[in-house]
Amino acid sequence: MPAYWLSRSFRFNHGLAQHISRQIQEAYALIGEPRTLKMSGTAAEMRWGARAREDKRPLAIISRSNLKLFETCLK
Secondary structure (H helix, E strand, O other): OOOOOOOEEEEEEHHHHHHHHHHHHHHHHHOOOOOOOOOEEEOOOOOOHHHOOHHHOOOOOOOOOHHHHHHHHHO
16 A cells, blocks of 8 residues: 655644654654655744743644544533
């Protein structure tokens, strides 16, 4: 089965895309895979982790179903 790599995302900016790409490259190197992943994001400003503004901390909810996601959002 062919693999299709995410190379562009509208969900996060280019700086975060480069950070993720480096992390994935390092993980591939650890297991001896000679793969290269280049990803790009949007031009929008975005701060994550400790650099995020306190009143705008990023939040991600991962769920197995839309119902659970909806219930979590209501809380």
